[in-house]
Amino acid sequence: MSCREPQRADDRVVKGLLQRCLPGVEVCLHDDGTQDQMYDLDLRWPDGHVAALEVTTHTSEQMLRLGHRIGQQGHVVATEAARDWFLWLAVGTDDVQRVRAKADHLLALVERAGVTRLGEREARSSVAVARVRRQLGVNYGFSREAKDRPRIVVSLPMDWFFVQPEAVNEAVEDHARRNAAKLARSGLEERHLFVLMAPPLRAWTALVEREPPTAPPQLPEAVTAAWAASYRQSEPVVWRVRRSGTWEVLL
Secondary structure (H helix, E strand, O other), X not given: OOOOOOOOHHHHHHHHHHHHHOOOOEEEEOOOOOOOOOOOEEEEOOOOOEEEEEEEEEOOHHHHHHHHHHHHHOOEEOOOOOEEEEEEEOOOOOOHHHHHHHHHHHXXXXXXXXXXXXOXXXXXXXXXXXXXXXXXXXXXXXXXXXOXXXXXXXXXXXXXXXXXXXXXXXXXXXXXXXXXXHHHOOOOOOEEEEEEEOOOOHHHHHHHHOOOOOOOOOOOOOOOEEEEEEEEOOEEEEEEEEOOOOOEEOO
16 A cells, blocks of 8 residues: 655644654655544564544734734834843733733833842832832843843743743643544554644643653543654654653654
8 A cells, every 4th residue: 555645734734743763664645635533653573464543733823913913013112111122921821912012111120220120029129120120021031231222122921941841741732632533433452642732832831841741641541652753953852652641852
């Protein structure tokens, strides 16, 4: 049987990662749209056995839309603030235009008070910092001396400092529950779930910044192995776990 190439972009990304992790294993298109509820890819081992693989992405449409708005509007050229500022929105802040409109003036005020960071520690010791964080809807910010015209860069929420590696388990368990029935229908002995983690969600942060959790995810009977993967500064990060096993770092 010929090995058909995956068509979806995510499936092609997964094929490339699997070929690095499983040399000699063919990754072929299975879901050609001819039937409902087909799993995505076949894994064909040199000894002839075949495994089912379902590809899914852990992402947030709300975050994607917010990121698109931030990217479209670019950075703010400051006219009052004298330093470059880098701001991370607080979870729940989605009015990017409002943040951009108020940031220059408010940051200039805290600069005059000698403030260069907008963290929780600074907020506990400074009423002005706490007020600016609240008025802007930001979770963190820091500044540096401007080399050219001062600018203010707004970024998506990123609570990476507090993220625990178990966030990967939570994401994988959620996707495993949602895809268990489809994998069970395959009738194959091996059934893999491959979860691509998209930034800036907590599971992505845990994957690229932390070591795997000691405890594995709780996988349903229909999922015999799970994968979690993403990229950190263009370098792939890939973990794999078998049901009742522990996480392995493959890339």
